[in-house]
Amino acid sequence: MKKIAMLTCLKANEVCTGSGCFRAFNNREGGFEPYKGDDVELTAFARCSNCGKMTEEDPGMLKKLQRLLDVGTQTVHIGVCAKAKDGSHCRFMQSHADWLTDHGVEVIWKTH
Numbered sequence: 084m085k086k087i088a089m090l091t092c093l094k095a096n097e098v099c100t101g102s103g104c105f106r107a108f109n110n111r112e113g114g115f116e117p118y119k120g121d122d123v124e125l126t127a128f129a130r131c132s133n134c135g136k137m138t139e140e141d142p143g144m145l146k147k148l149q150r151l152l153d154v155g156t157q158t159v160h161i162g163v164c165a166k167a168k169d170g171s172h173c174r175f176m177q178s179h180a181d182w183l184t185d186h187g188v189e190v191i192w193k194t195h
Contacts, residue, residue: 091162107195114193
């Protein structure tokens with residue numbers, strides 16, 4: 084069974100319920116389409132800690148990312164909220180993605 088998690092932007096929490104991400108996961112749409120017909124466990128739905136700190140400077144975020152490893156997460160889908168309108172990645176979320184990749188976790192920049 085594949086173990087995946089979702090990581091989204093804390094600022095998006097002001098307007099986001101997570102329903103778009105969960106709908107896409109449940110229906111195997113968007114970034115989750117490759118899992119159609121597969122048994123997948125959602126290990127976490129996490130938010131970044133805040134803008135302004137790179138991963139290594141943020142003890143709370145490091146704990147969250149380590150917890151993803153501890154529960155066996157193999158792939159993390161980063162929410163569409165972590166991209167600017169021009170499609171560029173948030174530099175803080177990119178830092179988290181790099182940390183995950185360095186620790187053997189696949190990162191996919193798409194949920195719904």
